[in-house]
Each structure stands twice: as C-alpha cells, then as structure tokens.
Amino acid sequence: MNKEIKNIKKLIVNQSLDLDCGKIIKNFPIAYETYGTLNKSKSNAILVFHALSGDQFVTNINPITKQEGWWTTAVGPGKAIDTNKYFIICINVLGGCMGSFGPKEINPETNELFGTTFPVITIRDMVRAQIYLLEYLGIDKLLSIAGGSMGGMQVLQFASLYPNKTYSAIPIACSASHSAQNIALNELGRQAIMADPTWNNGNYFKTNLSPDKGLAIARMAAHITYLSKKNLQEKFGRKLQDAGNLKFSFDADFQIESYLRHQGTKFVDRFDANSYLYITRAMDYFDLEKQFNGNLSLAFKNTKSKFCVISFSSDWLYPTIENKEIVMALNSSGANVGFVEINSDKGHDSFLLNVPKFLKTLSEFLNSTYKEINNEKRI
Amino acid sequence: MKKEFEVISQIIQNNKRVLDIGCGDGTLMEYLKFNQQNDVRGLEPQKDLVQKCIAKGLSVIEGDAEKELVQFPDKSFDYAILSQTLQAFLFPEKVLKQLLRIGKQTIVSIPNFGYWKIRLHLLFKGTMPLTSNLPNEWYNTPNLHMCTIQDFVNFCKEKNIIIDRSLCLTNEKISEITNGNMLYKNIFSQLGIFLVK
Numbered sequence: 001m002n003k004e005i006k007n008i009k010k011l012i013v014n015q016s017l018d019l020d021c022g023k024i025i026k027n028f029p030i031a032y033e034t035y036g037t038l039n040k041s042k043s044n045a046i047l048v049f050h051a052l053s054g055d056q057f058v059t060n061i062n063p064i065t066k067q068e069g070w071w072t073t074a075v076g077p078g079k080a081i082d083t084n085k086y087f088i089i090c091i092n093v094l095g096g097c098m099g100s101f102g103p104k105e106i107n108p109e110t111n112e113l114f115g116t117t118f119p120v121i122t123i124r125d126m127v128r129a130q131i132y133l134l135e136y137l138g139i140d141k142l143l144s145i146a147g148g149s150m151g152g153m154q155v156l157q158f159a160s161l162y163p164n165k166t167y168s169a170i171p172i173a174c175s176a177s178h179s180a181q182n183i184a185l186n187e188l189g190r191q192a193i194m195a196d197p198t199w200n201n202g203n204y205f206k207t208n209l210s211p212d213k214g215l216a217i218a219r220m221a222a223h224i225t226y227l228s229k230k231n232l233q234e235k236f237g238r239k240l241q242d243a244g245n246l247k248f249s250f251d252a253d254f255q256i257e258s259y260l261r262h263q264g265t266k267f268v269d270r271f272d273a274n275s276y277l278y279i280t281r282a283m284d285y286f287d288l289e290k291q292f293n294g295n296l297s298l299a300f301k302n303t304k305s306k307f308c309v310i311s312f313s314s315d316w317l318y319p320t321i322e323n324k325e326i327v328m329a330l331n332s333s334g335a336n337v338g339f340v341e342i343n344s345d346k347g348h349d350s351f352l353l354n355v356p357k358f359l360k361t362l363s364e365f366l367n368s369t370y371k372e373i374n375n376e377k378r379i
Numbered sequence: 380m381k382k383e384f385e386v387i388s389q390i391i392q393n394n395k396r397v398l399d400i401g402c403g404d405g406t407l408m409e410y411l412k413f414n415q416q417n418d419v420r421g422l423e424p425q426k427d428l429v430q431k432c433i434a435k436g437l438s439v440i441e442g443d444a445e446k447e448l449v450q451f452p453d454k455s456f457d458y459a460i461l462s463q464t465l466q467a468f469l470f471p472e473k474v475l476k477q478l479l480r481i482g483k484q485t486i487v488s489i490p491n492f493g494y495w496k497i498r499l500h501l502l503f504k505g506t507m508p509l510t511s512n513l514p515n516e517w518y519n520t521p522n523l524h525m526c527t528i529q530d531f532v533n534f535c536k537e538k539n540i541i542i543d544r545s546l547c548l549t550n551e552k553i554s555e556i557t558n559g560n561m562l563y564k565n566i567f568s569q570l571g572i573f574l575v576k
Contacts, residue, residue: 368436
C-alpha cells in the first residue's frame with residue numbers, strides 16, 4: 001500500500017497557509033486525481049469534493065484500496081458527470097489519509113508522524129488548500145463544483161470564499177452549519193476510537209497496533225446514520241444469519257449485525273483513525289452562518305454562481321429542512337438558485353447510490369449550465 | 380405557448396427580474412429567459428415539474444408558496460407572476476400580500492367564475508360547473524377560492540391594491556377591461572389578467 005501511495009498525483013504547495021486554528025503550514029502536499037480532458041478554453045472543469053470517508057479516487061478502481069471509486073454511480077463515461085465531456089478534479093482533503101497533508105504524514109520538525117500533533121483543520125482550511133491546485137492547473141473559473149455531505153459543505157464554503165471562481169455550484173445533502181445531532185454522532189465515533197487502548201493518544205504508529213476496534217465501531221455507528229429506517233427494515237428486517245435459529249449468544253445473530261461488522265472491518269483497512277478524528281472535527285466546526293455573524297445570506301452576497309441544491313426525502317442526517325435553509329439564504333441574497341428534494345428511501349447515502357431521478361437532475365443541470373456558458377462565449 | 384403567457388410576456392419588459400410562482404414545467408419562464416433576457420426564478424410544488432425546469436436550465440425551487448415566499452426580500456423582483464393559481468391557495472389573501480411585497484409589480488391571472496357558461500351550468504344543471512378551463516369535479520378540484528373578475532376588482536379596491544392594467548381573454552382574444560365594460564367582460568371572458576401593485 002505504501003508503495004502505491006507514492007505513485008499518486010501530488011502537488012507540493014510551496015506557499016504558506018494560515019489555518020483557522022492559528023497555525024501556519026507550508027510546503028505541504030495535496031494529493032489529487034483527475035478524469036477526462038480539460039478543453040482548450042478550460043471551461044469544462046468540475047471540482048468534486050469528497051465526504052468524510054471518501055478520497056480523490058472518485059471513479060474507476062481506486063489504485064490503493066482496489067475498490068470502486070466512491071462516486072462511480074455519478075462520474076464516468078456517459079454518466080451524469082460525464083468524463084467524456086467534462087474534466088473532473090478531486091482532491092484529498094487536508095487532514096485526510098490518501099496522500100494529502102494529514103496526521104499520517106511526517107512532521108518535518110520532529111521527523112515523526114504527526115498523529116494528534118497535527119493542527120486541527122476546518123472546512124475552510126480544506127477549501128483554501130484546494131485553490132492551489134486550480135492555480136497549478138491554470139483553471140481560472142470552474143464549470144461547477146459539486147459534493148454531497150461534507151463535500152457539500154466544501155461547495156458552500158468554496159462558493160462563499162471564491163464568488164467568481166465557478167459558474168455553478170451543486171451542494172447535495174448537506175448543511176450550512178453542523179447540527180447538534182450531527183456533532184453528537186461524530187463525538188460518538190471519536191469516543192469509540194479514543195476508548196480503544198491501542199489508540200494510545202494518537203501515537204499508535206509508534207507501536208505495531210492500531211485502534212481498529214474503535215475505528216470499526218465509529219464506522220458502524222456512522223453507517224447506521226447514512227441509511228433510513230425503512231431502508232434497513234426492507235433490506236434486513238429481522239432476518240437471521242443462521243437458518244432461522246437464534247444462538248442465544250452475543251454473536252451476530254441478525255443479518256444487520258454482521259452487515260455492520262463487515263462495514264466496520266472493511267473501513268479499517270483503508271482509513272486512518274486519527275484522520276477520522278480530524279475530519280469529523282472539521283465537520284463539527286463548520287458553521288458558515290457564524291462566519292458571517294449569524295447572517296447566512298451574507299455568505300453568498302457576492303456570488304454570481306448558479307446553484308442547484310439537492311436533498312433527499314429520507315435523509316435524516318442532513319434533512320431537507322437544513323438544505324432549504326441554504327436555499328433561503330441564497331434567495332435572500334438574490335442569488336440564482338434552484339432546489340429539489342429527491343424522493344428516495346435510501347437515506348443520506350442516496351447521493352452515492354443509483355437514484356435515477358437524482359442522477360438525471362445532476363446531469364441535466366450540468367448540461368444546461370455547460371450549454372449556457374458556451375453560448376455566452378460564442379456571443 | 381398559450382395566449383395567456385403571450386399576454387403576460389408582453390406586459391414584462393426585457394432584462395427584468397421575474398419570479399414565477401407555480402411555474403409548472405417552466406414554459407413561460409423559458410420564453411422570458413431566452414427571448415426577453417429576463418432574469419427569471421420559479422417556485423413550484425411538484426417535484427417532477429421542478430426537475431423538468433432544472434433540465435431546461437431554469438432556476439426553480441421546489442416549495443409551497445403559502446409557506447415559502449417569506450424568504451424573498453422586499454421588492455427583490457420587478458415582476459411577480461401568479462398564473463391561475465390564486466384560487467388554489469388556502470389563504471389567497473396572504474399569498475397576494477407576499478407577492479405585492481416581493482414584486483415591484485405583480486401579475487395575477489384568474490379563471491373567471493362569472494363566465495356565462497359557468498353561470499348557465501349552475502343555473503340549468505344545478506351541479507358544480509365543469510369547463511375546459513376548470514375540468515375537475517367539486518370533490519377533487521384544487522380550486523378552493525373561485526372568484527369572478529368583478530370579485531377580484533372589488534377585492535383590490537377594498538385592500539387598496541392599485542390595478543395598473545386589467546385585461547381579459549375571450550376565446551383567445553385579448554381586450555382591456557374598463558369601468559364601462561366590466562359587466563359585459565365579467566360575463567363573456569374566461570380569464571382575467573391584472574397588473575397590480
């Protein structure tokens with residue numbers, strides 16, 4: 001795994017970046033991947049932001065995990081975000097564990113891995129770090145920015161920080177400020193990791209052990225929040241693992257139990273526990289409203305971008321009402337915004353799954369935006 | 380495009396900001412955006428129609444006008460349009476008040492319940508009128524507050540709403556409503572279109 005991680009695309013940012021926590025970082029790596037071809041006028045670039053557990057490998061087979069990319073349903077040849085037509089960029093977030101500057105990287109001052117000495121980062125830091133790659137690629141203005149969940153938060157932050165850098169923006173299943181419920185759920189995950197004795201205050205890399213149990217439990221708990229009750233009931237109900245017999249033990253009797261356990265162990269193989277702490281913290285700290293003294297509409301005061309906000313009916317983690325708050329703020333700032341709630345039983349995860357009406361909306365919005373821009377240019 | 384939309388688009392000047400409430404599949408919005416360079420937004424409660432609009436490149440928000448007009452700032456649009464929807468609201472008066480707040484001018488069209496065929500239907504058949512414009516039965520009609528052209532004009536007077544223009548459609552023909560011809564127009568027109576503020 002380490003050998004392959006060296007082969008992934010990286011930009012070493014020479015400038016220094018003042019983080020929200022007050023620390024300054026410089027000469028830091030950001031790892032990225034691109035799909036499709038940038039056209040001559042550089043007008044077909046889409047920056048995709050990944051969510052908590054994602055990485056820069058949006059589609060195709062992830063070279064590190066050997067699994068399918070996390071947004072294969074939406075990104076690829078002929079798909080909603082069509083790689084034959086658009087140039088897609090995705091960057092591993094600051095604090096991540098897929099090659100970007102994060103707790104798994106070596107601290108040049110100590111020559112040891114950062115662990116929990118890594119500075120606490122924010123969504124705003126993540127977005128500000130990504131702008132360097134756009135400069136490097138020579139892209140002045142993106143066709144669109146898109147992302148779900150934490151990716152959606154980055155979309156909002158980007159649109160607010162750089163009102164002239166994108167023609168359109170697609171925040172999906174997200175929120176402008178992390179709710180108490182979501183902070184609580186993230187805290188549950190963090191406590192699971194920190195309660196694992198092998199976590200060792202974040203210094204597990206000094207031993208041969210890693211807090212796999214803790215991270216797996218964090219993932220199991222989080223995974224439940226990505227699904228809907230109806231979805232779980234239909235998929236698993238009370239189905240048993242072992243031909244209808246209860247074992248009268250604490251083994252995984254029910255299929256839902258072994259499914260969750262599997263999700264937990266699968267995650268441990270590809271994700272760093274400290275990264276999980278840092279990224280969930282960044283989500284919790286996200287409060288775009290507070291950045292503008294309690295008036296969210298000021299966040300979008302200067303934006304010229306065309307927005308398409310999308311939520312899902314069964315998403316209880318980032319419910320429609322929170323997405324609508326974004327729409328309302330955009331409207332009160334006079335921004336150009338469309339909004340639709342997609343009917344889906346698949347919960348928060350809907351944005352990652354094959355939900356045809358969602359993918360159609362995504363595809364058509366990008367299509368019409370692309371057409372409009374190219375018409376404008378011809379005029 | 381139907382005649383009513385032609386009339387509405389002629390009232391609206393080019394390069395204006397327009398909000399279309401209950402914009403349906405976006406036919407009028409599309410015309411205003413691409414032919415008159417208007418900056419147009421829409422509000423529509425039906426998901427499938429919202430998706431159609433988005434596909435056309437129109438910025439439409441899924442939502443219910445009775446609840447969601449509050450988010451738009453005062454006078455943030457040159458025109459607010461409400462086409463044949465006023466009668467379907469639970470509280471038409473409140474919705475209209477919001478429109479007058481948001482739009483510098485508001486265009487409201489209403490199916491005229493004073494139309495002679497409707498009068499005759501009720502008079503002779505003794506059942507709730509059905510016409511091509513109002514095709515639903517009393518038990519499944521979305522129209523909760525039907526009114527006549529005369530009703531709407533009276534309402535505006537009572538609420539101090541200024542009517543800048545009153546037009547009516549009779550068999551696809553457009554004409555002005557005046558004080559003098561009101562009685563006549565209220566019998567022979569299918570639709571009233573008003574520019575108010």
